[in-house]
Amino acid sequence: MTAPQRALTAILTVMLLFGLFRQSSLNELRQRVREEESGQRRFLATLATAAEDNQPLPPDPKPDALQWLSVNVFKGGLDRHILANNPTLGGAGAQVKMRNMKPEEVRFLLTKMTKVNLVFRELVLSDVGSRSVWDVQMIVENPKMEGTP
Structure with a gap:
């Protein structure tokens, strides 16, 4: 080479x-x-x-918290779980009882509820047996502003 x-x-x-x-x-x-x-x-x-x-929710649920919850939160099939949806404090609050909710539905409900200007007075989550379903009971109301009785 x-x-x-x-x-x-x-x-x-x-x-x-x-x-x-x-x-x-x-x-x-x-x-x-x-x-x-x-x-x-x-x-x-x-x-x-x-x-x-x-997604942004409509403005504060004043004065009728019950109707606001019905229209804006209890969507996507959540309304079929409602056992009771009663007004409290002259419409400024609501007592809601829901039954047989899947864990995803409970998460969706609580996520929606954290994005609104409401005060939880009571929130009870009950696991129903071993079927992986939940009962939810809550009492919510509009927050009292300073200077209001």
């Missing part, structure tokens, strides 16, 4: 080794990009779920 042939063989060998090294680093980079994209998709799915849960 002549000197130019040896030099050409050496250059081709170096280029081949460099190409193999680049290929392996590109494969690693592709794998990291896939992991990041799947993490981003999970984050966006979680963000969309949080955005659904954080």
Whole structure:
């Protein structure tokens, strides 16, 4: 083999080794990009779920808390669990009893209730046997503003 042939063989060998090294680093980079994209998709799915849960509710439930709860909170099938929905304090509050709720429905209800300007006077969650259903009883009322009797 002549000197130019040896030099050409050496250059081709170096280029081949460099190409193999680049290929392996590109494969690693592709794998990291896939992991990041799947993490981003999970984050966006979680963000969309949080955005659904954080939709703004109408203004404070004054003066009729009972009607406000019926219209804005007891949606999506929650109304079928209502056993009693009675006004208290002349409409400024409500006593609600609900039965046979799934854990997801209880979470949905309590999430909705935390986004409204109501005061819980009583909240009772009862696990009904081993069927993974819950009974909920709550007494809520409008907060008393300073200077009001």
